[in-house]
Amino acid sequence: MFFDLIKKRRSIRKFKEKMIEEEKIELLKQAMLLTPSSKGRNPWEFILVDQRELLIKLSESKPHGSAFLAHTPLAIVVIANPNRSDVWIEDTSIATTYILLAAEALELGACWIQIRKRKYSDTIDAEEYIKNLLSIPGDRRILSMVGIGYPDENKMPRKEEDLEYNRVFFNQFGNYERISKKETI
């Protein structure tokens, strides 16, 4: 069930040394290609990386937050073609989210790695570093990567009592009370 799935989903950064089956790879591909995009422009492209030497190099994309990829069976690099859409950030963010949820549905663990706006070094952007590594054309952008595999860590599902309901308002900012409770308007 969808609500169990979103409560259970947590960022997983430790993985078993187990390959992801071909059928699950196919379903992950379907999930990313089912992502909605503005005006149906589908400005995304994806590279599935499962070669260890490339995963190790991808794990060095930025000083913090990508190192776990070195021990991860699969990384999906989420690429955008900004010539196809001016809202490619939104479109590729949704695609990344779909990948996270699909992984959870397939009993895999996954974690988003931010690439846009991150640096490989003082002078080189993480995007440039990855583009060089994976022969990605210069006009493309890279939003994120997702590390995926069979989880080797247990994380507690989110609890309802931990949700920050104080961030949700009705009708006016700061108003917590739902006045109109009728089924129809």
Ligand SMILES: Cc1cc2nc3c(=O)[nH]c(=O)nc-3n(C[C@H](O)[C@H](O)[C@H](O)COP(=O)(O)O)c2cc1C
């Ligand atoms: C836009 C975005 C960027 C993120 N970037 C990273 C990252 O670079 N490295 C990392 O290990 N986790 C990253 N995360 C995972 C978050 O740290 C994680 O989702 C957050 O702490 C909440 O934990 P949860 O996913 O277990 O609920 C990112 C998540 C999002 C949504």
